[in-house]
Amino acid sequence: MVPSTPTQTPASGPSRARGVPWGWAGAGLVAVLAAVGLVWRGGDDAQAPVAMAAPVKATQSGSSHGGGGGGGAAAAGVEEAEAAERRFSDQTCFPELARFNDGVTLETFRDWAAPLLASKDPLVRDYLKSKLAELIGDDAKKAGQVVDWARDAQGAAFQVLLSGLRESDAVQKPQVAARLLEAGLDKGLPIERRAGMLSALDTQKHLTPDAMDRMADFARDPASTEAGWAATRTLGRVMARESENLGDASPYLDRLITIATDAPDEQIRHLAQTAPLHNSPVLDAKATARFERILRSEGNEDGRDAAAQVLAMSSDKENVLKTFTDAFQREQSVCVRWALFRFSARVAGRDALPVMANMATVDPRFQPLYGIFETLYAQGNVDFIRVWNELPDQNPFGCMDRHN
Numbered sequence: 001m002v003p004s005t006p007t008q009t010p011a012s013g014p015s016r017a018r019g020v021p022w023g024w025a026g027a028g029l030v031a032v033l034a035a036v037g038l039v040w041r042g043g044d045d046a047q048a049p050v051a052m053a054a055p056v057k058a059t060q061s062g063s064s065h066g067g068g069g070g071g072g073a074a075a076a077g078v079e080e081a082e083a084a085e086r087r088f089s090d091q092t093c094f095p096e097l098a099r100f101n102d103g104v105t106l107e108t109f110r111d112w113a114a115p116l117l118a119s120k121d122p123l124v125r126d127y128l129k130s131k132l133a134e135l136i137g138d139d140a141k142k143a144g145q146v147v148d149w150a151r152d153a154q155g156a157a158f159q160v161l162l163s164g165l166r167e168s169d170a171v172q173k174p175q176v177a178a179r180l181l182e183a184g185l186d187k188g189l190p191i192e193r194r195a196g197m198l199s200a201l202d203t204q205k206h207l208t209p210d211a212m213d214r215m216a217d218f219a220r221d222p223a224s225t226e227a228g229w230a231a232t233r234t235l236g237r238v239m240a241r242e243s244e245n246l247g248d249a250s251p252y253l254d255r256l257i258t259i260a261t262d263a264p265d266e267q268i269r270h271l272a273q274t275a276p277l278h279n280s281p282v283l284d285a286k287a288t289a290r291f292e293r294i295l296r297s298e299g300n301e302d303g304r305d306a307a308a309q310v311l312a313m314s315s316d317k318e319n320v321l322k323t324f325t326d327a328f329q330r331e332q333s334v335c336v337r338w339a340l341f342r343f344s345a346r347v348a349g350r351d352a353l354p355v356m357a358n359m360a361t362v363d364p365r366f367q368p369l370y371g372i373f374e375t376l377y378a379q380g381n382v383d384f385i386r387v388w389n390e391l392p393d394q395n396p397f398g399c400m401d402r403h404n
Contacts, residue, residue, distance in 0.1 A: 132164025143170035194227040216255035236275035243279040312343040335399035350377040
């Protein structure tokens with residue numbers, strides 16, 4: 001694979017990992033029950049969810065139980081209790097989870113889910129997210145109620161509410177998306193809560209121009225921090241989805257380049273700079289010129305590395321090769337020079353060899369690498385990925401190690 005630029009991992013902010021599919025309803029509940037050792041005791045023996053059964057080590061007694069019939073019954077009861085303790089001594093036990101699944105409504109969801117959340121069991125949390133999405137369905141009013149709850153929810157409850165909402169059908173309704181955006185931009189909410197609201201928009205199939213503008217403006221605010229990062233990631237994810245559905249990605253790209261150029265937060269800038277790598281748009285002349293500016297002016301070498309990768313997708317190959325030649329002369333980082341060198345081959349294939357030979361003259365460390373590329377093209381390789389995979393060493397300067 002062609003190496004990508006580093007994944008952004010700021011110390012705080014929304015999770016960088018994509019959510020797992022929620023397929024727990026119905027038969028999925030059985031999997032949850034089996035995985036975490038949950039049991040259902042029918043009838044009216046238990047009337048409320050049990051938060052957690054404390055581990056108890058069963059004791060073994062070598063003595064016999066004396067006495068009459070009452071004593072025997074008591075002994076039998078002790079033995080049964082000990083057997084139950086041994087069976088569930090290392091398990092989290094929710095005797096009411098099946099009843100929860102059958103009887104919970106949106107109105108009772110928060111109260112009924114609270115003791116289940118206290119278990120901190122990830123499988124149960126995944127089930128709760130899925131169940132909440134099912135309860136919301138395509139109902140905008142119900143989705144709006146969950147947005148209101150999320151404004152004040154804490155910890156795991158907040159995560160479950162937002163995750164269930166983002167996976168529901170109703171989140172695609174314009175009025176629901178608008179409420180999430182308003183909450184994400186509400187200065188009265190804590191920044192991490194605003195980040196969650198903006199992240200919940202990343203499953204949108206489309207964003208309006210006004211929503212894109214507001215999110216881009218927010219990401220360029222020095223005070224946006226992790227919420228600005230979430231807004232940028234949402235723009236990038238929806239852009240990729242539009243591209244997959246053959247929609248117009250250029251409005252998203254335009255806003256992302258603005259963030260990539262102007263955002264004061266380095267991590268937000270870098271996220272915007274790498275966003276086009278996920279859907280590989282062909283850059284037009286305007287976008288090419290804007291990324292050339294990033295290549296020239298970005299102070300962080302990871303950003304210049306990303307700009308070189310994105311520029312390799314430009315339709316103006318001759319201009320990009322000239323830009324790479326000039327940038328290689330000025331560049332002090334060997335890692336960015338390695339990006340300019342190898343992505344020259346991606347721009348123009350074997351036609352880039354004269355440019356790469358010139359780079360190897362400027363920096364002799366690249367002369368052995370030039371010889372390898374020249375040989376691979378002489379062998380008839382055309383596709384850049386094939387050439388890249390044939391390299392004996394894809395990390396000759398240790399540049400990729402710093403991204404791990």
